Amino acid sequence: MNDIRPFQIDIAQSDLDDLRERLTRARWTPALPGAEWSKGVPVDYLRGLAQYWANEFDWRKVEAELNRHPQFITEIEGxxxxxxxIRASRPDAPVLLLLHDNPGGAMGLLELLEPLSRDFDLVVPFMPGFGFSTPLTSTGWTVPRVAAAFAQLMTRLGYDRFGAHGGGGGANVALELGRQVPERLTGLHVNAYVAMPGEDFEGLTETEQARMATVERFMQDGFGFNVMMSTRPQTIAHALDDSPIGVLAWVVEKFKEWSTPGIELPEQAIAKDRMLTDVSIQWFTATSGSIAQSYHDVAHDPGAWGPKERVTVPTAFAVSAGDVTIRRWAERDAEVARWTEFDRGGAYLALEEPELVVADIREFFGSL
Incomplete structure (x- = not known):
């Protein structure tokens, strides 16, 4: 199954009508006493966003934008x-594989496509089981297996050498490519990488101590998102694949929590239409369960928690104001060739501050 077939997004009008009908007849939960963002997405905010989704968000306009660049589908391991x-205008352009995070999916990289395609051939996949990569057909899609599949994809496209950029979960896949096929990689560029803490806490700067405190708060008060998906993916699938209000709340909360620190509303960091593009793709493709299954696969991979080979490929770390990456542990994991700290942005840096990401990628790969 080495064939590569052209692909066009064309959501049936009946699916659009069904979504709008579900949104307009939603049964709204009463607001909990004292409910603010610390308890989840407030009811009044979500009702307003759902009304915007039903009455103002233009999926056909988004669909046309998503179809603007050539897209394809192929099959790897079933x-x-x-x-x-997306091919660059010049024939000798270097090649860049762009790897997404969750939430966001490949939609989270849209702002990078036009500027980067002037300098690079771009390959931008959905992770297995995400979006238009359709629900998972098997279990065991661990980070190493995903990385191996994308290395195979690049071979299938005729690229012997390439660079890779990844944010969040995409950063983990990028570094794993650096372990599996270092000879094929020109360089790696990552953001929102979470380096597991080591034993050396002496001499942490105030900024690094604040990052450690952020991690501790997340583990105490924000890890339920991961735990639910990594332990009961089928249960969460029932809830999210039948309720657009449910998937809207599930996704938008993370855009709020993990984007620019200190914002009051998620659209202060990420435009409403971008958030709703991601939510709509997840809804129309019915991949909430598959996304949860991918968390389950990773959480139950014994190799995910053990020591890993250090990546020797030159790696650039772009660190936003909301990131928790600490350099000494990043250097333990990879060959740090560039370290850039920004005073704004969060985990979704490619959506929040795309010009920063584009400039950093260009400068890094241009220096190699």
């Missing part, structure tokens, strides 16, 4: 993989 393949 799993359909959807990807954009």
């Amino acid at each position: 799993q359909p993989i959807h990807f954009k393949h």
